[in-house]
Amino acid sequence: MTEPLLVARDLRRGFASGGRRVAALDGVSLAIAPGETLGLVGGSGCGKSTLARVLTRLVAPEGGSxxxxxxxxxxxxxxxxxxxRRHMQMVFQDPLAAFNPRATVGGVIADALRIHAMVPKAGRAAEAARLIDRVGLPSGLTGRSIRDISGGQRQRVAIARAIAVRPRLVILDEAVSALDVSVRGRILELLVGLQRExxxxxLFISHDLAVVRAVSHRIAVMAAGRIVEEGPAAGVIAAPSSDVLIDLIGAVPRLTGIIRPERSEDRQDDAY
Incomplete structure (x- = not known):
């Protein structure tokens, strides 16, 4: 049996809000295997983003492991x-705050390659250009300021930066929500292809169940800081047991043309 890549147990984190204590995470446990996508869905304020920040150690948990x-x-x-940290990367919903606002598109990716010693100095510009092309951006953006490109373009730069260091786990927090439908489809195809290779x-976090259904092996449903339902994607969608998921399913538009994820035993680091 494959050893889990990530195992979180009984994670707890609270915040003060309006003079009272709110449990953003109230005993959350989950596991992700190599080559697996766990989709995490739930309504706004249920704790999804807090969980992402705790897993990446941007926020310290108050309990759990x-x-x-x-x-x-x-x-x-x-x-x-x-x-x-190289092996666990995160792509935020709004990546602008995670970038140096004075950096160029190519510089953002080259910095990641430099910090983690992925590519010799002489090859960083070429590798950055290759990654920019891989996420569907024109090569002419390489020298543009990160402030001067659109939100959707910045999101693709964030994905390019995340995969540049060949991570073992990527946490995507609403990472495709700012992209239009055609670009979203290409990025999802890219992510699934990288996983196979x-x-x-x-960990694919979204309120959009159609997108999560398209790329996930398993789905976990959050509500009020807890995981209230979890299981294989097809089974969970076919027979939801929580009110949260029933409501989300009722709001799902049809999403077609996305390659279903498959586990791959063949891992090639240079496939990035």
Whole structure:
């Protein structure tokens, strides 16, 4: 049996809101295997984004544990944490805050290659250009300021930066919500193709059940800081047991033309 890539147990995190304590995470547990996509759905404010930030250690949990690639993720520090961060990347809903606003499109990706020593200095510009092309952006954007491109283009740059360092896990928090339908389809095809080639795992967070259904092996449903339903994507959609999922299914438009995900045992790091 394949060892899990990520295992989170009983994660808890609260915030003060309006003079009271709100449990953003109230005992959340989940696991993701190599080459697997876990779709995470739920309404606004249910805790999805807080979970993403806790898993990436942007926010500290108040309780629980996280194991990543066999290590105690919350105990890592210093050089070990910096090295391990390469293997867990995140793409935010609005990536502008995660970029240096003075950076160029090519510079954003080249910086990731430099920080994680992925490519020698002489080859960084060419590798950045290749990745920009892979996410469907024109090569002419390479020298443009990150502030001067559209939100959808920035999102594709964020995805290019995430895959540039050949991660083991990518957390995508509403990562395709700002893209138009045709671009969204191409990016989803890219993500599924990379997974088949490299065995990368995804936590795909969205309120859009149609997109999640198209790319996920399993689906987990969040409500009020808890996972209230989880199972294989087809089974969960066919027989929902939570009111949250029933409501989401009722709002799903048809989404066609997306390649269904498949596990791959053949992982080729240079496939990125």
């Amino acid at each position: 996280i194991a990543f690639m066999g290590d105690d993720w919350l105990a890592l520090g210093g050089g070990r944490l910096r090295a391990a 490299t065995g990368v795992g995804y």
